[in-house]
Amino acid sequence: MPPRQPPRPADPPLQASLFDAVVPRSPTEPTEPPAATSRERSGAAWPPPEAGPASGALPLVLPLPSVRDAAGLLAELSRWAEAGWLRLLDLAFARFVHEQAPRSEPVVLLAAALLAQLEGRGHTCLSLADLLDGRRAALIHWPAAGMGALEATLAALEGDVDRWSAALAASAAVDVDAPDGVSPSPAALGQAPLVWVPRGARLYLRRYWRDEQRVAAQVLQRVGAAAAAGEGEGADPIAHATAPAEVRRWLDLLFHAPPPAAPGDEALEPDWQRIACAVAWSGRLGLITGGPGTGKTYTVARLLVLLEALHPGPEPLRIALAAPTGKAAARLKQSIEAALGPLQAQVGSALDLSALVTRIGAARTLHALLGARPDTRRLARHAGHPLDVDVLVVDEASMVHLEMMAALLEALPSRARLVLLGDKDQLASVEAGAVLGDLCRQAQAGAYAEDTAARVLAWTGQVLPQPMRLKAGQRPSPLAQQTVMLRRSQRFGGPIGQLALAVNAGASVRAWQVLRGPGGSPSPVACWPVDRPVTRLALEGRDGAPGGYRTYAELLARGPQVPSAHGRDDPEVLHEAWVRSVLQAFERFRLLTAVREGDWGVGGLNRAVEAALIGAGLLQRGGEWYEGRPVMVTRNDAAQGVFNGDVGLTLRASPRVSAAGAGTRALRVYFLDGDQLRSVLASRLNQVETAFVMTVHKSQGSEFEHTVLVLPPRGAQVLTRELVYTGITRARRAFTLVAPEPALFDAALQRRTHRASGLPALLGTDDPATTA
Numbered sequence: 001m002p003p004r005q006p007p008r009p010a011d012p013p014l015q016a017s018l019f020d021a022v023v024p025r026s027p028t029e030p031t032e033p034p035a036a037t038s039r040e041r042s043g044a045a046w047p048p049p050e051a052g053p054a055s056g057a058l059p060l061v062l063p064l065p066s067v068r069d070a071a072g073l074l075a076e077l078s079r080w081a082e083a084g085w086l087r088l089l090d091l092a093f094a095r096f097v098h099e100q101a102p103r104s105e106p107v108v109l110l111a112a113a114l115l116a117q118l119e120g121r122g123h124t125c126l127s128l129a130d131l132l133d134g135r136r137a138a139l140i141h142w143p144a145a146g147m148g149a150l151e152a153t154l155a156a157l158e159g160d161v162d163r164w165s166a167a168l169a170a171s172a173a174v175d176v177d178a179p180d181g182v183s184p185s186p187a188a189l190g191q192a193p194l195v196w197v198p199r200g201a202r203l204y205l206r207r208y209w210r211d212e213q214r215v216a217a218q219v220l221q222r223v224g225a226a227a228a229a230g231e232g233e234g235a236d237p238i239a240h241a242t243a244p245a246e247v248r249r250w251l252d253l254l255f256h257a258p259p260p261a262a263p264g265d266e267a268l269e270p271d272w273q274r275i276a277c278a279v280a281w282s283g284r285l286g287l288i289t290g291g292p293g294t295g296k297t298y299t300v301a302r303l304l305v306l307l308e309a310l311h312p313g314p315e316p317l318r319i320a321l322a323a324p325t326g327k328a329a330a331r332l333k334q335s336i337e338a339a340l341g342p343l344q345a346q347v348g349s350a351l352d353l354s355a356l357v358t359r360i361g362a363a364r365t366l367h368a369l370l371g372a373r374p375d376t377r378r379l380a381r382h383a384g385h386p387l388d389v390d391v392l393v394v395d396e397a398s399m400v401h402l403e404m405m406a407a408l409l410e411a412l413p414s415r416a417r418l419v420l421l422g423d424k425d426q427l428a429s430v431e432a433g434a435v436l437g438d439l440c441r442q443a444q445a446g447a448y449a450e451d452t453a454a455r456v457l458a459w460t461g462q463v464l465p466q467p468m469r470l471k472a473g474q475r476p477s478p479l480a481q482q483t484v485m486l487r488r489s490q491r492f493g494g495p496i497g498q499l500a501l502a503v504n505a506g507a508s509v510r511a512w513q514v515l516r517g518p519g520g521s522p523s524p525v526a527c528w529p530v531d532r533p534v535t536r537l538a539l540e541g542r543d544g545a546p547g548g549y550r551t552y553a554e555l556l557a558r559g560p561q562v563p564s565a566h567g568r569d570d571p572e573v574l575h576e577a578w579v580r581s582v583l584q585a586f587e588r589f590r591l592l593t594a595v596r597e598g599d600w601g602v603g604g605l606n607r608a609v610e611a612a613l614i615g616a617g618l619l620q621r622g623g624e625w626y627e628g629r630p631v632m633v634t635r636n637d638a639a640q641g642v643f644n645g646d647v648g649l650t651l652r653a654s655p656r657v658s659a660a661g662a663g664t665r666a667l668r669v670y671f672l673d674g675d676q677l678r679s680v681l682a683s684r685l686n687q688v689e690t691a692f693v694m695t696v697h698k699s700q701g702s703e704f705e706h707t708v709l710v711l712p713p714r715g716a717q718v719l720t721r722e723l724v725y726t727g728i729t730r731a732r733r734a735f736t737l738v739a740p741e742p743a744l745f746d747a748a749l750q751r752r753t754h755r756a757s758g759l760p761a762l763l764g765t766d767d768p769a770t771t772a
């Protein structure tokens with residue numbers, strides 16, 4: 001049981017209010033489930049107040065009998081859209097399918113509308129088994145009245161997966177994907193907007209079906225033969241030709257402790273970093289997953305040295321680093337540089353690692369790497385014009401959505417190595433797909449074949465633990481052989497790590513123990529008392545985790561240092577130093593929230609923190625743009641060089657820029673990516689929002705010394721284990737939970753994010769015996 005909180009005061013510091021009905025601002029942002037419409041609340045004409053459904057949990061709302069024909073079903077769908085359960089887009093898509101294929105049965109139209117809605121929430125397909133076999137409540141997060149209407153409509157339409165399958169297959173709006181292994185699938189040749197995959201009973205929008213096929217084909221090609229036999233198309237000829245003893249010699253040099261293992265040492269926890277390094281080196285695709293601070297970058301830095309050391313050709317290796325966001329890219333480059341520095345002493349004069357760092361160059365965003373252009377989905381880099389690289393390392397791969405992964409894999413030359421780093425337990429990408437999670441389905445279990453274990457032993461001296469090897473008769477997945485999970489956090493030994501572990505395991509009692517702390521001294525992890533204003537925490541921090549936004553606001557107010565009397569201090573230099581210090585102070589602390597709407601969402605909390613800073617005399621607001629306003633870019637704007645998710649601070653321009661015609665009061669938004677400072681005139685940024693507070697989704701790829709996670713007092717559907725885990729793991733030194741309703745925290749830990757996907761089936765990683 002969670003600790004009892006003090007009773008809530010009648011007028012809490014940040015009053016929870018009824019959430020408004022929400023049509024997502026972006027189809028991919030988390031929102032509260034829509035609130036009841038006035039008609040629902042009054043119990044008037046629709047939906048009629050009928051008895052509950054068979055499960056007893058939901059009120060049964062009998063649909064009109066006419067849902068059994070297309071016109072009636074569409075009328076029913078428009079009522080659902082009016083009630084806010086479906087988006088207008090979902091309804092429009094069902095109507096479009098009807099126009100395309102007027103003879104389609106009503107179930108096809110219903111499936112189309114639901115599929116469109118699920119796509120807006122990140123699913124790539126609709127699993128009929130999930131919809132028809134009683135798991136729909138986990139899939140479709142509508143209020144009780146909406147669920148009742150859906151239940152009743154499904155009942156009126158009758159039928160099981162087979163009947164729906166026949167209806168879908170018969171519709172002219174649907175192509176059927178039934179590959180025979182010889183000829184191309186009929187779906188590949190068709191043009192219909194929907195694709196039905198009978199094996200697995202999944203319905204797709206054509207685009208996502210194609211993207212899944214592209215990702216699966218590329219991944220299988222990259223790992224296929226490599227893992228099975230250590231040779232063939234997916235294997236690396238260099239890896240194949242290199243003596244294992246040579247690999248081992250380099251690994252012993254690059255990793256500290258000498259390997260302890262010998263056959264029979266299965267009880268020992270192996271050095272997973274060393275194993276990950278060897279496995280990623282050996283093939284065209286390496287997956288290294290692990291929680292925060294488990295040493296993914298530490299390992300990949302050593303991998304780059306290993307690749308460089310064993311590279312035989314006269315041409316230098318072309319290595320590129322990338323990540324989904326500018327911030328994550330800058331962090332990757334910084335961490336790799338920091339890891340390579342001390343290695344020089346270990347490798348001696350054999351390799352010049354500073355030359356390697358210079359050659360690697362800056363890390364880029366995936367958009368920049370692939371040559372994204374404004375106003376088109378087309379990328380400059382693709383199979384016909386591939387990337388100029390031999391090795392590509394992509395960090396924060398959990399943020400890479402399906403379409404981007406498909407584009408990335410296709411733009412990579414088939415001989416190049418791709419190394420994906422990421423935390424499979426984090427929230428999936430904002431856009432559709434959960435690619436890293438799908439690729440890492442067997443990472444926890446290992447699922448290693450005996451010949452993988454033999455190769456790992458030869459390369460690293462490490463013994464793969466017996467429970468992580470396949471049993472006789474189990475079929476190895478080639479992808480699992482190229483996947484390694486790092487299991488020990490090197491950074492989080494303390495309470496943050498313990499809390500993240502407890503949350504990841506769904507152990508709420510343990511999580512509350514950590515949050516309550518040992519008592520006595522202030523802890524880096526704490527739960528904020530419910531009777532204290534959240535704005536106080538936002539301004540001042542708390543015992544054990546000082547420094548809220550007051551710190552940056554005071555630096556802001558102080559302004560750049562005045563040039564000294566002897567005039568030798570360059571005002572430009574002083575201005576830049578000031579900008580950096582204010583940005584760095586701002587980046588140390590952040591409030592994260594689970595939802596967008598309402599008092600406890602991004603908008604409400606941003607307004608509250610802004611008002612508190614103004615009230616404390618720390619900020620002055622003259623209009624939309626004011627000095628000190630933090631903003632997050634909400635849409636890519638290549639012309640201005642800003643991308644969705646970039647966070648910057650509005651500050652006075654430097655004297656030189658102001659003198660150059662921008663005016664003395666010119667406000668610019670400054671962004672800091674690692675060491676790189678850039679700025680844009682504030683008035684040129686149209687798609688931004690204030691960013692004292694951001695959603696957990698948008699915080700992925702960032703870390704703050706003190707992270708505060710604010711959960712709303714209601715609207716539990718969006719709260720999941722992955723969301724809480726992602727919020728906690730954004731904290732470097734301190735974490736504070738604000739949970740006005742503690743039971744929602746417990747419920748969140750029991751709710752898993754589930755994204756329907758056909759990738760594991762295509763990749764052969766869906767064996768229930770070896771998936772976590």
Ligand SMILES: Nc1ncnc2c1ncn2[C@@H]1O[C@H](COP(=O)(O)OP(=O)(O)OP(=O)(O)O)[C@@H](O)[C@H]1O
Pocket residue numbers: 273290291292293294295296297298299335490491
């Ligand atoms: N085997 C090791 N021995 C000593 N220090 C290590 C080892 N592995 C990692 N570290 C240190 O632990 C810290 C975290 O490592 P690293 O940044 O590589 O983790 P990560 O998994 O990439 O983290 P993040 O999730 O933040 O990206 C770094 O300071 C790194 O130098």
